[in-house]
Amino acid sequence: MNINWYPGHMKKTKDLLQENIKLVNIVIEVIDARIPISSKNPDFDKLFRDKKRLIVLNKYDLADPNMNKLWEDYYRKKGWSVVLYNSTNNKELKKLEEAIADASKEIVERYKKRGLLNKTIKAMIVGIPNVGKSTLINSLCKRKSAKTGNMPGITKGKQWIHLSGNIDLLDTPGILWPKFDDEKGALNLSFTGAIKDDVLILEEVSLKFVEKMIELGRINSVTEKYGIERGDTALDILDNIAEKKGFFLPNKDTDYLRVANLLFNDFRAGKLGRITLESPDNANNANKN
Ligand SMILES: Nc1nc2c(ncn2[C@@H]2O[C@H](COP(=O)(O)OP(=O)(O)OP(=O)(O)O)[C@@H](O)[C@H]2O)c(=O)[nH]1
Ligand SMILES: [Mg+2]
Incomplete structure (x- = not known):
């Protein structure tokens, strides 16, 4: 990305x-x-x-x-x-x-x-x-x-x-602008809104966000918030949210941008619960490298 x-x-x-x-x-x-x-x-x-x-x-x-x-x-x-x-x-x-x-x-x-x-x-x-x-x-x-x-x-x-x-x-x-060595840092800044949404491909970022929630063991916060099934993949989560909310384009394609906006508005306002994306363990590892 x-x-x-x-x-x-x-x-x-x-x-x-x-x-x-x-x-x-x-x-x-x-x-x-x-x-x-x-x-x-x-x-x-x-x-x-x-x-x-x-x-x-x-x-x-x-x-x-x-x-x-x-x-x-x-x-x-x-x-x-x-x-x-x-x-x-x-x-x-x-x-x-x-x-x-x-x-x-x-x-x-x-x-x-x-x-x-x-x-x-x-x-x-x-x-x-x-x-x-x-x-x-x-x-x-x-x-x-x-x-x-x-x-x-x-x-x-x-x-x-x-x-x-x-x-x-x-x-x-x-x-000062943030500095990051890897995509992970850039993504975490995007999720929280520290990088302007208009320079991002929000649909892609939302998929990464769902993957991050799975990695953190916090995907339940998402499924419970929207009352959806978890499915097998991160994309299933986005599809299930769209289905639940009726987010479709006039041509019946899924409106992933609308799903992304909903997810990020809710996450940034704390409506998915209190979630920390980075732990001190990561900081210690980063220092060792
Ligand atoms: N929940 C919560 N929201 C906060 C807190 N501090 C700031 N915000 C929100 O975060 C957003 C950004 O806050 P700003 O104070 O504009 O941030 P800033 O660091 O001055 O940003 P720039 O001027 O762009 O550098 C706003 O929507 C604030 O309401 C906080 O402690 N808790
Ligand atoms: Mg300011």
């Missing part, structure tokens, strides 16, 4: 990111809890080598609870600050603010030793498209100042926002 989706403005964004890094002392890296490997650009590790970092496993409300724990442990064991977060739920705000304050502790101590008692901590949000950066900034600001939307790449502009405590947040999130 050929995915051609690298936008021309990415170099400009990386340059801007590199400039903005100089202005902050803590970096809040947002990743998607359903795909912690594919939604993390390894370039960030190089770019932010010298900065304190907080990993936000965002959209954890859509991810498998057991896997969330494993991922949280995975980062803790690496000695990183980490928090599971749902940007769409304002009740969780305190948890994030505490995590930022906790991650800033060492910096505050260092300032204190130098007699700088009220110096503000400067923070910046970074992440690949669609992980929820704008939604998270909005939730921190408690007001709708940053645009949000389900399409990757809609954020532009720049200013500081004062948060509770002594923390200033850069209004502009740093965006």
Whole structure:
């Protein structure tokens, strides 16, 4: 499958990111809890080598609870600050603010030793498209100042926002495109909506999605949701959904695009249940190679 989706403005964004890094002392890296490997650009590790970092496993409300724990442990064991977060739920705000304050502790101590008692901590949000950066900034600001939307790449502009405590947040999130070595990563990004649907052949991707659900042992989530038989193959699942829903073209061919849209809308909204596509075992294996 050929995915051609690298936008021309990415170099400009990386340059801007590199400039903005100089202005902050803590970096809040947002990743998607359903795909912690594919939604993390390894370039960030190089770019932010010298900065304190907080990993936000965002959209954890859509991810498998057991896997969330494993991922949280995975980062803790690496000695990183980490928090599971749902940007769409304002009740969780305190948890994030505490995590930022906790991650800033060492910096505050260092300032204190130098007699700088009220110096503000400067923070910046970074992440690949669609992980929820704008939604998270909005939730921190408690007001709708940053645009949000389900399409990757809609954020532009720049200013500081004062948060509770002594923390200033850069209004502009740093965006980097995801990097992946194999089709698996690209597909996981497609399933979650991090790669724009219009550059994909959605019918093919939906077949891969069904195969992935079978591989994860979660195909029941699909069959139960649509009240269909499992059949023998991944294609049977798509056919059975079409049959059940009456998704046919005027010439009576199966409307696989409509099936794909239904599947992805439901998966991305969590209507197939809480599903995590990547486990820390995969990350460990990737590191060994
Ligand atoms: N369920 C759930 N949905 C979320 C969460 N955070 C963000 N979303 C949704 O994910 C979609 C993308 O969120 P954005 O905040 O626009 O993502 P972004 O990282 O700013 O994306 P770009 O601006 O394209 O880089 C939106 O539909 C949000 O409502 C979360 O924690 N849980
Ligand atoms: Mg945004």
